Amino acid sequence: MAVCIAVIAKENYPLYIRSIPTENELKFHYTVHTSLDVVDEKISAMGKALVDQRELYLGLLYPTEDYKVYGYVTNSKVKFVMVVDSSNTALRDNEIRSMFRKLHNSYTDVMCNPFYNPGDCIHSRAFDNMVTSMMMQVC
Amino acid sequence: MDPGPGGAAAGGAGLLLPLSDTEQQRYSELFSLCCSPAPEGGSAPAPAAGGSKVGDLFRASQLPADTLHQITELCGAKRVGYFGPAQFYVALKLIAAAQSGLPVRIESIKSELPLPRFMALKNDIEMRYGNVAEIHGVKFQLPHPTLEKNSFKRSDEGDKKQETKSPPMSPMCSPPASPSNYQRIPLSYGYGKSRSGLEQPHGVSYEARHSTHQQDGPATGNYGSKSALVHSSLSRSLSVEREPQDSSNYPDDPWRITEEQREYYINQFKSLQPDLNSFISGSVAKNFFTKSKLPIPELSHIWELSDVDCDGALTLPEFCAAFHLIVARKNGYPLPDTLPETLLPDYLQQASFKPKRDCTLLDSYSESLPVSQQTRDFNRTEKTSVEEMPDKSALTQDANSDDNQALNISTTAKTIPKDFKPSQHLSVKTVVQESNTLKARPRSRSYSSTSIEDAMKKGEEPPMPPPRPQKSHSRASSLDLNKIFQQNTQAVKSGWLPPPPALPPRPFVSQTEQVSEMELHPQMNRAPSQTEESSPTRKEILLTQPPSKPIRRKFRSENQMLENQELTPTSSVTSSLPAVKPHLPAQKQSSKQKRAIQTAIRKNKEANAVLARLNSELQQQLKEVHKERIALETQLEQLRPVTVL
Numbered sequence: 001m002a003v004c005i006a007v008i009a010k011e012n013y014p015l016y017i018r019s020i021p022t023e024n025e026l027k028f029h030y031t032v033h034t035s036l037d038v039v040d041e042k043i044s045a046m047g048k049a050l051v052d053q054r055e056l057y058l059g060l061l062y063p064t065e066d067y068k069v070y071g072y073v074t075n076s077k078v079k080f081v082m083v084v085d086s087s088n089t090a091l092r093d094n095e096i097r098s099m100f101r102k103l104h105n106s107y108t109d110v111m112c113n114p115f116y117n118p119g120d121c122i123h124s125r126a127f128d129n130m131v132t133s134m135m136m137q138v139c
Numbered sequence: 140m141d142p143g144p145g146g147a148a149a150g151g152a153g154l155l156l157p158l159s160d161t162e163q164q165r166y167s168e169l170f171s172l173c174c175s176p177a178p179e180g181g182s183a184p185a186p187a188a189g190g191s192k193v194g195d196l197f198r199a200s201q202l203p204a205d206t207l208h209q210i211t212e213l214c215g216a217k218r219v220g221y222f223g224p225a226q227f228y229v230a231l232k233l234i235a236a237a238q239s240g241l242p243v244r245i246e247s248i249k250s251e252l253p254l255p256r257f258m259a260l261k262n263d264i265e266m267r268y269g270n271v272a273e274i275h276g277v278k279f280q281l282p283h284p285t286l287e288k289n290s291f292k293r294s295d296e297g298d299k300k301q302e303t304k305s306p307p308m309s310p311m312c313s314p315p316a317s318p319s320n321y322q323r324i325p326l327s328y329g330y331g332k333s334r335s336g337l338e339q340p341h342g343v344s345y346e347a348r349h350s351t352h353q354q355d356g357p358a359t360g361n362y363g364s365k366s367a368l369v370h371s372s373l374s375r376s377l378s379v380e381r382e383p384q385d386s387s388n389y390p391d392d393p394w395r396i397t398e399e400q401r402e403y404y405i406n407q408f409k410s411l412q413p414d415l416n417s418f419i420s421g422s423v424a425k426n427f428f429t430k431s432k433l434p435i436p437e438l439s440h441i442w443e444l445s446d447v448d449c450d451g452a453l454t455l456p457e458f459c460a461a462f463h464l465i466v467a468r469k470n471g472y473p474l475p476d477t478l479p480e481t482l483l484p485d486y487l488q489q490a491s492f493k494p495k496r497d498c499t500l501l502d503s504y505s506e507s508l509p510v511s512q513q514t515r516d517f518n519r520t521e522k523t524s525v526e527e528m529p530d531k532s533a534l535t536q537d538a539n540s541d542d543n544q545a546l547n548i549s550t551t552a553k554t555i556p557k558d559f560k561p562s563q564h565l566s567v568k569t570v571v572q573e574s575n576t577l578k579a580r581p582r583s584r585s586y587s588s589t590s591i592e593d594a595m596k597k598g599e600e601p602p603m604p605p606p607r608p609q610k611s612h613s614r615a616s617s618l619d620l621n622k623i624f625q626q627n628t629q630a631v632k633s634g635w636l637p638p639p640p641a642l643p644p645r646p647f648v649s650q651t652e653q654v655s656e657m658e659l660h661p662q663m664n665r666a667p668s669q670t671e672e673s674s675p676t677r678k679e680i681l682l683t684q685p686p687s688k689p690i691r692r693k694f695r696s697e698n699q700m701l702e703n704q705e706l707t708p709t710s711s712v713t714s715s716l717p718a719v720k721p722h723l724p725a726q727k728q729s730s731k732q733k734r735a736i737q738t739a740i741r742k743n744k745e746a747n748a749v750l751a752r753l754n755s756e757l758q759q760q761l762k763e764v765h766k767e768r769i770a771l772e773t774q775l776e777q778l779r780p781v782t783v784l
Contacts, residue, residue: 112451114421115439123436125476126443 002099002135003067004028004083007107009119010076012036016122019083020135032081035061035069039079042071056104057097072100080104099134106130166228169196193227200234210234393472394479396463396487404459413728418452424461431465437474441465444478456487 004019006028019028038061058071063086072080080103084091110116110124197207214229236242396404405415411427412419419427428438445461446453453461460482468474480486 109443109449112421112446112449113439113442114425114451115435115442123439124443125440 002082003085004032004081005103005131005135006032006081006083007103007122008032008036008079008081010078015078015120016127016131018128018131018135028083031064031067031069031083035071035081036079038062038069039071039073039081043073043077057100059093070096070100072104074104074107078107080107102130102134162232166231167224169231170224170227172196193230197230197234200238202234202237206237210237393467394463394475395481396459400463400466401459401487404462405455407462408455408458415455418450418454419458421451424453424458428461428465431469433465433468437468438465440474441468444475445482447478447484454484456484459487460484 003021004017006017007015009015014029014032017029017032019025039058042058042061056072056074058073061069061071061081063069065086067086068084070082070084072082074080080100082096082099082103084096106127107122110122110127111118113124116122116124197210198204200207202210210230210233213233214226407427408415408419411423424442425438428441429435431438433441441461441464445457445464447457460478463482464474
């Protein structure tokens with residue numbers, strides 16, 4: 001149901017980014033990039049709160065007329081950004097949360113692979129499959 | 140073989156086809172293969188011989204069909220009506236030419252000697268096999284691996300032949316089994332000596348068996364049932380405990396692991412991690428598999444396929460699956476997108492580890508394990524299961540209780556990880572007990588249970604439901620350890636875990652100390668008596684625990700990671716020996732253990748320091764909170780006289 005899913009590293013460079021309508025990819029890249037500012041704002045808004053008290057799911061970052069952008073950040077400052085089509089009104093918050101949870105689990109599985117160096121782009125087929133399953137539903 | 144065919148080739152085809160010695164020998168062998176029952180007179184007369192076999196061979200050269208047609212035309216078989224030696228040799232040369240990219244012409248054969256190109260092919264395969272050999276530290280000359288590629292799928296008639304042939308060229312190198320073993324890869328090439336060579340090294344040098352198994356791996360992977368006969372006879376000759384029906388039941392399946400392969404993988408596993416029921420950590424496995432010289436993305440994919448529980452470590456079946464995939468990949472099989480059924484850990488466990496299942500239940504508590512590991516051979520399973528019998532009863536209860544607390548594990552029959560968890564639980568809990576006893580005294584010093592997992596386990600121990608900071612003990616450190624070490628969970632609310640019980644029974648201190656020390660060994664515990672004594676206390680504690688599942692999962696995964704980290708010192712020590720030596724001398728083992736203990740001690744000291752620092756920080760916070768509380772209370776008192784009157 002997502003239109004675009006991106007995994008951003010701690011240093012704010014993309015580890016993985018994939019969008020469904022491939023012709024508009026650049027637009028989604030731009031959107032994700034601008035959403036990083038919002039993510040940082042939300043993180044810093046926590047203030048001195050300890051890491052674990054912060055919610056991992058950031059919620060709706062900002063809506064535009066065409067789509068909505070949701071964010072999720074892990075304890076290691078890896079951010080997941082998901083762009084969802086606005087016309088897809090059936091998507092509830094819980095579903096977005098569960099999608100992020102799945103993303104997070106797949107990401108940890110990728111991390112568990114000793115051949116994956118943290119900071120590399122993610123080339124894992126299992127991760128790809130999982131992301132595809134999340135995105136395919138839109139079609 | 141006689142040089143006749145060479146001359147015949149020249150004469151028959153009307154070409155002057157200079158064949159080098161190696162080429163001649165190879166061609167003649169191939170030819171004799173193709174005409175199995177008949178002498179080298181001609182391949183056509185024999186029924187079910189030349190045509191189909193030659194066709195198989197040509198197809199196995201992986202050239203497109205029209206190229207093969209061209210070749211057959213050119214070599215004159217169509218003209219003559221059958222594949223005589225001349226035609227055959229010409230065809231082989233044409234194949235070599237085509238494989239090197241030259242147009243299929245007679246001229247291309249004549250003009251430049253295809254020798255170099257053939258050699259390139261051969262060298263390539265040699266290198267591949269050489270690499271695979273190097274993994275296991277055995278270097279041996281590979282006699283003629285080229286044709287392996289050419290006739291990838293050979294029919295098994297060749298197998299029968301190999302007994303009768305004497306190897307024309309088999310540079311025998313160090314391990315006597317290597318040529319024999321290598322004979323079996325190009326099974327159908329009639330590299331005769333196989334049998335004799337193989338039958339001998341049964342108990343012989345480990346490296347011999349290594350090469351045997353290593354080549355067996357790719358061989359059996361490639362040839363499936365086509366080598367079923369070989370395998371059945373081989374298994375008969377090599378071991379009594381083998382199940383010969385294993386190989387003969389599964390034709391044509393490169394993803395099935397045969398007994399020889401499995402034994403080999405198990406031995407490799409042992410070289411990395413002496414405990415067969417424990418994990419190989421990610422880094423160790425990475426180093427090991429990187430030696431196979433496969434590209435990293437492929438290795439990454441293989442890891443993804445084989446690490447089914449995605450814990451960053453490989454159990455024995457996972458390791459076998461990964462190894463098998465690597466071997467298959469090196470032999471040119473494309474990697475599957477999903478793990479084949481026969482490589483699933485469940486399947487591998489059921490297939491092979493049933494006899495060992497008894498001992499897996501008793502992993503870290505068997506004194507016999509380290510000893511039996513030294514002398515491990517096919518009789519291992521029987522030995523260990525017998526020796527571990529007495530411990531079984533004491534520990535099954537723990538295993539059961541741990542299973543109850545264990546999270547839903549994705550695969551159903553993962554006994555090995557489950558059994559590992561109980562052992563971990565138990566090992567950790569004994570250390571936790573010790574820490575508990577120490578905490579009974581009012582000092583909140585760093586625990587002599589020095590590993591992080593202990594502290595976390597401590598957080599799980601206590602029976603009190605309401606998560607409050609305890610009045611009697613300063614449990615702050617345990618609580619905040621949860622915070623600190625909680626990594627990827629969303630169980631944020633679990634911040635304040637209940638503290639451990641007030642007074643764990645004293646008499647267990649000495650036992651648990653000893654036991655925990657033993658358990659700090661990455662190796663097996665040597666004192667089953669002590670473990671048995673402490674197991675009743677553990678049972679008590681286990682029974683009184685309130686299950687808190689999400690946290691436990693996190694803890695367990697961290698336990699596993701930490702256990703793996705603890706194990707890595709030994710495994711890194713052992714993995715530094717790529718050459719697998721089957722019988723590690725006892726002294727080496729003990730020195731390794733000493734080193735392992737020392738590294739474990741060091742690590743624990745570091746963890747100790749970390750915990751101490753945490754402790755001080757948390758004490759600070761506690762003080763601040765106390766101050767706030769006092770301030771609030773004074774405010775309350777000021778207000779109270781107004782209301783109470």
